[in-house]
Amino acid sequence: MSNIKYTVNVKYQMPKSGNLNLALGLGTLPASPAGGLDIGYWIFDIKKVIIMTCFFCMFFIFAHSTNAIDMSSSSYRIIFGTLNSGGSRTTSSGYKLDISLGQVAAAQFNSSGYVVKAGFQYVRTLTPFSFTLSDTSLDLGTLLPNTFSTQHLLVTINHRGVGYEVAAIADTRLKQLFGSDEIPDTSCNGGASTCTETTAALWNSTGTYGFGYNANGDDVSSDFLSTSYFRPFPTKTDGESAATFMSSNATAIARSATVTVKANIQGTQTAGNYQTVLSFIAIPKY
Amino acid sequence: MSNTIPMSNIQYLTRLPASTRGEPARQGNAKAQMSKLDIKNLSLLFCHSFVIWIFTFVITLLLPFCFPVSAQQIDLSVNPPQVQIITKPDKSLTQGFTFVNGGDEGVFSIRVVSFEPTINGGRIMKNKAEGPIRFSLANPTIRMNEPFALDSREQIQALLSIRVTPGAPEGDYYYSIMLISQAPISQRTSARGVGVITANILITVTQNGFLDNQIKVAQFQVVPDYQIELFGTTYTILSQSHTIPVILSVANIGKNLFSPSVKLTLQGPFGLERNVEMIPVFLLSNTQRQLFAESVDCKSCANNPSVVLRGSGWGKYVAMAEITIEGSDKKLYAQTQFWVLPMTLILYVAIAIGTGVAILLLLRLITKRH
Numbered sequence: 001m002s003n004i005k006y007t008v009n010v011k012y013q014m015p016k017s018g019n020l021n022l023a024l025g026l027g028t029l030p031a032s033p034a035g036g037l038d039i040g041y042w043i044f045d046i047k048k049v050i051i052m053t054c055f056f057c058m059f060f061i062f063a064h065s066t067n068a069i070d071m072s073s074s075s076y077r078i079i080f081g082t083l084n085s086g087g088s089r090t091t092s093s094g095y096k097l098d099i100s101l102g103q104v105a106a107a108q109f110n111s112s113g114y115v116v117k118a119g120f121q122y123v124r125t126l127t128p129f130s131f132t133l134s135d136t137s138l139d140l141g142t143l144l145p146n147t148f149s150t151q152h153l154l155v156t157i158n159h160r161g162v163g164y165e166v167a168a169i170a171d172t173r174l175k176q177l178f179g180s181d182e183i184p185d186t187s188c189n190g191g192a193s194t195c196t197e198t199t200a201a202l203w204n205s206t207g208t209y210g211f212g213y214n215a216n217g218d219d220v221s222s223d224f225l226s227t228s229y230f231r232p233f234p235t236k237t238d239g240e241s242a243a244t245f246m247s248s249n250a251t252a253i254a255r256s257a258t259v260t261v262k263a264n265i266q267g268t269q270t271a272g273n274y275q276t277v278l279s280f281i282a283i284p285k286y
Numbered sequence: 287m288s289n290t291i292p293m294s295n296i297q298y299l300t301r302l303p304a305s306t307r308g309e310p311a312r313q314g315n316a317k318a319q320m321s322k323l324d325i326k327n328l329s330l331l332f333c334h335s336f337v338i339w340i341f342t343f344v345i346t347l348l349l350p351f352c353f354p355v356s357a358q359q360i361d362l363s364v365n366p367p368q369v370q371i372i373t374k375p376d377k378s379l380t381q382g383f384t385f386v387n388g389g390d391e392g393v394f395s396i397r398v399v400s401f402e403p404t405i406n407g408g409r410i411m412k413n414k415a416e417g418p419i420r421f422s423l424a425n426p427t428i429r430m431n432e433p434f435a436l437d438s439r440e441q442i443q444a445l446l447s448i449r450v451t452p453g454a455p456e457g458d459y460y461y462s463i464m465l466i467s468q469a470p471i472s473q474r475t476s477a478r479g480v481g482v483i484t485a486n487i488l489i490t491v492t493q494n495g496f497l498d499n500q501i502k503v504a505q506f507q508v509v510p511d512y513q514i515e516l517f518g519t520t521y522t523i524l525s526q527s528h529t530i531p532v533i534l535s536v537a538n539i540g541k542n543l544f545s546p547s548v549k550l551t552l553q554g555p556f557g558l559e560r561n562v563e564m565i566p567v568f569l570l571s572n573t574q575r576q577l578f579a580e581s582v583d584c585k586s587c588a589n590n591p592s593v594v595l596r597g598s599g600w601g602k603y604v605a606m607a608e609i610t611i612e613g614s615d616k617k618l619y620a621q622t623q624f625w626v627l628p629m630t631l632i633l634y635v636a637i638a639i640g641t642g643v644a645i646l647l648l649l650r651l652i653t654k655r656h
Contacts, residue, residue: 113373113374113377116370118381128367129364130362131360132362133479139472140475153479161367241410242411263475275474275476276477277478284486286568
């Protein structure tokens with residue numbers, strides 16, 4: 001056993017010194033008869049790295065000094081500019097920092113009594129906001145119990161402004177053409193997968209009935225996780241507001257989404273033709 | 287004979303041989319030949335008619351495939367998509383909106399409804415125009431809420447008369463002008479689609495032209511990878527500098543809308559200074575809105591950042607937003623600071639140092655025992 005050799009190859013051989021080890025309170029290791037392990041060298045290397053790291057940290061810390069400010073919070077600071085007149089200053093915690101500014105309208109206002117500005121500040125030229133629906137007749141055919149019936153249409157938006165929304169609303173539920181029976185709004189698969197007018201959920205069970213829609217494509221609401229996720233339409237007769245299913249805060253060039261309407265009825269549904277009117281509303285953001 | 291042959295078959299008679307025409311001596315033979323020829327001609331006529339009939343039938347069958355019949359398409363546009371009006375009470379003005387029907391011909395109507403702004407540029411549409419503003423159409427041929435026809439590729443300029451009633455309270459009133467298509471007629475089980483395109487009408491009523499614009503910085507922060515609380519101070523730390531997502535939301539707590547101009551500046555190590563202009567948008571009264579830069583490309587960002595900046599390596603960064611309101615020389619500054627540190631590397635180094643120290647201690651212990 002005494003003839004066992006253990007060797008560590010090092011690129012730069014350092015003198016075998018126990019000083020660094022002592023400095024760290026580690027003591028010294030006896031050198032092996034045949035070259036042996038130099039712990040001091042390794043400790044020196046680590047120390048060099050630590051010193052260099054500390055140096056750079058200090059450099060970055062003091063690289064940017066900030067000037068005096070009026071307000072600060074853990075997240076941001078507010079510096080008030082030229083507020084010598086007209087404004088007031090308020091203080092509160094967190095993000096509740098505010099400022100009041102007065103602004104007098106242009107001189108044109110005083111002469112004519114009104115000022116009109118058309119278009120968007122961001123867009124230098126006046127460009128139209130346009131909207132396309134590929135089809136307005138969504139014929140669901142003959143509905144069979146426990147069988148999905150679907151139809152599609154493509155919505156396309158072009159807008160050079162600061163974003164848009166497309167919302168949908170139904171006049172009524174799918175209602176019998178010559179009668180009063182209705183196909184209810186879908187609640188999707190139900191249970192944990194219950195959808196609402198603003199939240200889509202999975203609807204792939206033919207055992208759940210109703211009428212709803214899916215949106216798939218550009219800028220669609222994030223709750224439409226796949227083409228199997230549906231929402232019921234809000235209805236005017238229920239006093240509901242149109243639900244946005246497609247929106248963006250950016251310029252839109254040929255942004256499009258496929259809207260799929262789907263119906264499923266149960267065996268006890270009264271025979272007849274059912275209809276509703278779906279409004280697709282394209283709205284430019286302000 | 288000529289009476290028995292319909293006029294439409296004259297062309298066939300003209301093909302008869304010359305010998306059969308106007309020679310009394312051979313009238314008997316000619317009559318017999320004529321009868322045979324008539325039968326032949328009639329057969330020929332029948333064959334021709336049959337071929338034409340078949341041809342017509344095939345063409346009729348193929349026509350739908352040559353010219354596919356498309357369902358009714360809606361293609362609408364409006365210009366201008368937005369109008370801002372600052373007016374005194376008891377004033378009337380006319381604003382034109384050009385609607386173009388780029389789709390199939392159809393029946394349309396024009397309506398104006400109020401809307402209530404919500405967070406981040408959203409809205410709740412009302413069923414009618416509310417408030418002290420009165421709207422009507424100055425066009426001679428169309429009326430508000432009444433149907434009118436528009437051909438394909440036809441445009442119409444709706445001359446919207448806007449009247450602010452006397453004594454209208456100061457404040458903001460928001461409306462949408464809508465061009466609404468008429469639903470197609472169907473007797474089958476179907477959903478009948480209606481296309482509605484809208485433009486914004488943002489009206490500020492002020493007696494003396496003084497606008498109450500109050501802005502609040504609702505949120506200004508870097509989306510952190512780590513947040514460390516040390517001695518009562520929260521340090522925001524990012525683990526990399528090539529994608530620095532920043533969220534900036536401002537709120538209008540005043541009575542009137544305005545459009546702030548926001549410049550965001552990032553200062554960092556090695557003299558880094560980047561400036562980004564945020565897209566100017568309207569902040570409607572009592573609403574809050576997140577601002578965005580022109581191109582925000584961050585597929586890996588979990589949040590929806592206002593802007594994604596690129597840093598210059600590890601170190602301390604300062605992000606500053608400079609907010610100005612159009613027509614005012616007053617400025618609002620917001621500032622946030624954060625660190626970009628190689629947290630993973632630091633973790634690995636810490637583990638390595640810890641392991642090294644542990645090994646050394648172990649070796650020392652072993653040495654002592656020996």
